[in-house]
Amino acid sequence: MNIGEVAERTGLPAKTIRYYEEIGLITPHRSANGYRSFDDTHAHKLAFLGRARGLGFSIEECRALLALYEDRARASADVKRIAAGHLADIEAKMAELAAMRDTLSELIDQCAGDHRPDCPILADLAEDGGG
Amino acid sequence: MNIGEVAERTGLPAKTIRYYEEIGLITPHRSANGYRSFDDTHAHKLAFLGRARGLGFSIEECRALLALYEDRARASADVKRIAAGHLADIEAKMAELAAMRDTLSELIDQCAGDHRPDCPILADLAEDGGG
């Protein structure tokens, strides 16, 4: 199948699929006219990549997961390690965002939000480290 | 003061300060030798920017906040609106991450993590949409 069909099947934009080829995640065949030609295995891998990316795995993590997926002698521990590392990243990001959210929502609550210029949000941002 | 000193005072890397000048967030003077010359106002603005960036505001949001900060006739409602929009962004990102975390941690729990190849994490990623 051509790139348009595999794009529709996998839900990935054609641009993304070309990019994945460029960085060596997949290697579609070429038809006589130069068009990329995908088979079910390619579509399957692309769907795999789409789901892994959807869970926030980086491209390099996806590459490793795909290699493990194709390795029948893999150890599930290797997969688990990658996933656990990614989970830790996610939790770290969430903690960072939670800290921002807490500070911000407190400041927002304190701000009158009217026509007057006095604003605890700006006051906090302008504050010297001292206080 | 030179860029090194203001960098140390504000905690921002010199590279970042040059970048902020390039995009028009600050406009330091120039000494006769061509060096950037910062006064306390510049340092104050940079510190403001550092704190706003630390709360995750984008550069354009920082630009707007800085303009409001310098506008004595501002309405606190304008500040509050920007902050509330950013808070909503943060909460959306957190929700996305929470969904990833939930799926991932469930899969990780189900994975034996040993030498055997069977792995529910890979199985899930490889799954057809049908199931």
Added chain:
DNA sequence: CATAAGGCTTCCAGTCACGGGAAGGTCAAG
């Protein structure tokens, strides 16, 4: 005066994972 160290300058390239769009080849239908 020469030299070395450290700070400053500009400019260019890279990051991550694509997306937009131009210029042009290919294919099926009318």
Added chain:
DNA sequence: CTTGACCTTCCCGTGACTGGAAGCCTTATG
């Protein structure tokens, strides 16, 4: 023969910097 959809490659832009090269300025030392 033309239209229109699809495909190709190539290059630029994103956000907010970061790293590094090449070279000028200043200060300290011999």
